[in-house]
Amino acid sequence: MATTVRLTVGQATVRFLAQQYTERDGVEHKFVDGCFGIFGHGNLAGLGQALLEAEVNDPGALTYRQARNEQGMVHAASAFARMRNRLSTLACTASIGPGATNMVTGAALATINRLPVLLLPGDVFATRVANPVLQELESPAGYDVSVNDTFRPVSRFFDRVWRPEQLPSALIGAMRVLTDPAETGAATIALPQDVQAEAFDWPVELFERRVWHVPRPVPEPAALARAVEMIRSAQAPMIVAGGGVIYSEASEALREFAEATGIPVGETQAGKGSLPYDHPLALGAVGATGTTAANRIARDADVVIGIGTRYSDFTTASRTAFQHPDVRFVNVNITGFDAAKHAGVPVVADARETLVALTRDLAGYDTGADYREQARALAADWDTTVERAYRLGHEPLPAQSEVIGVVNDLSGPRDVVICAAGSMPGDLHRLWRTRDPKGYHVEYGYSCMGYEIAGGVGAKLASPDRDVYVLVGDGSYLMMAQELVTAVQEGIKIIVVLVQNHGFQSIGALSETVGVQRFGTKYRYRDTTTGRLEGDRLPVDLAANAASLGVEVHRARGIDEFRAALRQAREATGPVLVHIDTDPLVSAPDSESWWDVPVAEEAELDATRAARTAYEQGKAAQRDYL
Template sequence: MKASDLFVQCLEREGIEYIFGVTGEENADFVHSLKHSDQIRFVLTRHEQGAAFMAEAYGKLTGNPAICLGTLGPGATNLITGVADADMDHAPLIVLTGQGATTRQHKESHQVMDVVQMYEPVTKWAQSVHHPDSIPEIVRKSVRTARGEKPGAVHIELAENIAKMETDVRPMEPRRFRRPGVDDKVSDQAYELIRNARAPIIIAGNGAVRKRASNQLRRLAEQTGIPVTTTFMGKGAVDFEADYALYTIGLGQWDHVADAVRDADVVITVGYDLVEYPPQLWNPDATETIVHIDFDPAEIDREYHPAVELVGDVAHALWQLNRRFERDGAPAYDFSVQQAARARMKADMEEHAEDDTEGIIRPQKAIWDVRQVLGPDDVVLSGVGAHKMWLGRHYHCHEPNTCLIPNGFCSMGMPLPGAIGAALVADGRRIVGIAGDGDFMMNVQEMETAKRLDSDITMLVWEDGGYGLISWKQDDHFGSHTDLEFGNPDWLHLAEAFGWHGQYVNNARDLRGALQNALDHEGPSLVVIPIDYSENQKLSKRLGVFTGE
């Protein structure tokens, strides 16, 4: 068969369901082979970056990779931001790019560049196909590498002349393996540290939202009462309404939850990624006793030097601790400081629940209303900007993977295409993307994709006419900010032009009804609100100088 046909068959054998992207001359053979697949759906996007974000959201929600596709040269460079975002945020993803024929790669040639070398820093593995017979092995390794802990992005390059070649080989059969568990002796050491602590605390990160890990984490917290705070990307690892839930840590300012961490004498990190919340922000004196539970050994960091490391399958490591506590019972810990921090944070969340401001809406009210109209399994996707900080602090989850916040690479532009990708696997769950006006406009062209697919999504855009997070940080550090203002379209005409349902909501009392109206509408819906970012400086004055990203 032709090499491109073999490639598609290998992807089918791996269970690949979606390919998002833009086609070109150098990947034409592959795309034509894809037309004959009854299993894999190709989604044409309006920009390659949107394709990568769609694949990223799909990967986060399913645990399996989708593919984002681009041709050589500018197609490959357009993909790279979304690919880097998926890799640093640990979403399984495969990026497939075309390339000029191997007969012209050695010389200056139209659109030819070393794409594999370009992708090596932002993927777990990057490989060009040099011979059609190697396709089954490359595809098998790519899927295993993308899915394996910690998940991430993998790049495959398929040159146009390789795609046309004939081959006699066949796809490989996927085979799974069990991740190694933690040694009993190490589990005993961790258990003794935790059991003899006065007031332990758990920081649950991105690795804790895997379903089995979340189940074991909840079991540990329920039987011991140990409080759990999550990072932005760990939201939903525990139910925020549980008494032991300490909401979210991750703001660059010293927040209520940070007081609880400072009081703890043992900090247990579960699936914690230093990339999204540096330990210097919660352990600046490097004095905390840390128990590290993760798929990988701890990153070397002065403020993150664990006393014990449980390296292996996170769910299995938590299960081992649970067995020991079930055997011995829970100690009499002192969680008074943690409980007080929870009460203060809960009061902050509820303070503006009944706002009725006119002409402008506070961030706290916007997030409160989103939480009220969504169910436990519905999904929120955040962009990057000031809205992300408010969402991180005030929006909390019942279930894992119901709030997707890019907080490793922190690329703007994810929520609109991400919501489109999420809607494809929603299974009845409602999808809401929250973006600032700057974030939303970075991939506004995907409004057409959403309409073409009839994506049942709601986009909530916070309008302030500028890059709010940057001005927030500059105001805190310099007392003023540089030129960060811009203009916006007529939002309702924009929605109409793309065939979306559109609403502009000026008054806080009308927001919840407008959100419910958008969710009830079948198809893509846009809700825009004027946001009151004077609350940014008020929060800084209450909590301290803003230092986060």
């Protein structure tokens, strides 16, 4: 029996990836479900040839999908991994040079959001015989430096395979990180273009089916006891549910814990959907983009139980959300780094396992009927506010909140809303009525403009039985709409709602709060008299652009036409876009919260000086949790 098989490095990589699986709770998942790729001289003869050969000889082993933008395909892979609760992902390959560095932003997004994505950029010649090759960065510091070194700080794992013998350790090292819930993020294996095409005799064991067991670490007894003791001492506790609740599939355990103890639940952007919006202990979003219900409970909470959250500045309202003078934290997290934040009692363990243990060990503890009723009443008041925002009836152009309301009304309980940047994520966090743990998909770790459409493609690939609604502003659409072509090519039905407000209107609103008067945020001609960008609006037609890419397009004038158009869009079989103009000057309901964005300390503009005064007042409430 042969003990080796002769393959190129590219072929060996593809064959290895096709045999990787994860297992959790006794259920196995194919880990690398396919490979996005854009080919150039740096990867065509290696990984490109290997993917072609796999498609011909072993269809479905590692399905190749064509992309239009390297950053976009990484976003799609991140969205895919998020929808699969990090138990499956997609690989991405690009050529050396701009193809590779186009993936850097996607790598940063994946790592910041703790999402497993495998990147396989081409690289320079290992032999150096033809140096400098096309697109090579020549560094006088050393010949082993290439543009791919930019991946190092934004990847959780990085390796460069200078010789075929190094490939097995690189692949296994990447898989170790990708399948570790505490360490996961982007994993980058740079593959020199000559090495990719080089043949080697590989041990057959490298290509055997390999199952990576994803653990559920149980809480250490002493740490659990400390957490229980602190929670039992609380008079006004609250839970902050983060993305770890969703990834751990701990929503049911969270519901049981909240109901048993009477502790209400606020949600981060990544944790939204941890409880259904209408649960009596669901306070909704917490922090700078939160609800008044969650933020009023947060203000007076004496113990905050963070579950799977990294406590971003939006979640803590830049450390102004929790104002109890003696507030303390219990932090349940799979990573020790996050569990130690805010000098909290750390419980480094799986969210679901810890919630089950806390429910058991806190038997008999209850916040009381009055506290439960306070949480319910605050949430009910906020829901009334949401309903008003949904039915605002603003003329002549609708408010963004009305658009959100129509999408929420017409979407199914298991459908997915996707967004990433602009004012829409904040409005969605406050206003979206989430009914399913996977129904809310807003990328707010990196808040990357351009994620939305590519993310919609990845989410639909991961969950084809759900409708995916992509809410995107014109500014973000212009950043990256190319993956609409991928959706057309693959027959991927995503429903894109394009909100046209003629500029970067989220930053426009923010700029007013910092005294910059919407400078540089409107899409306008340059005025020949003043020399400023304050002339007439640009005649940009993004609906026509989408139609030119092969997308079914509906134009809506007003909220009634939008509702009718969205109903039509739901019946589409491929990608469809609904275009609507909105009034950017109508804000969503206030969250009674603050976000730290520094204001110029010295200025001649009255608006800036007034903004500085308001900033210093907000800054006064900021505190360290020590």
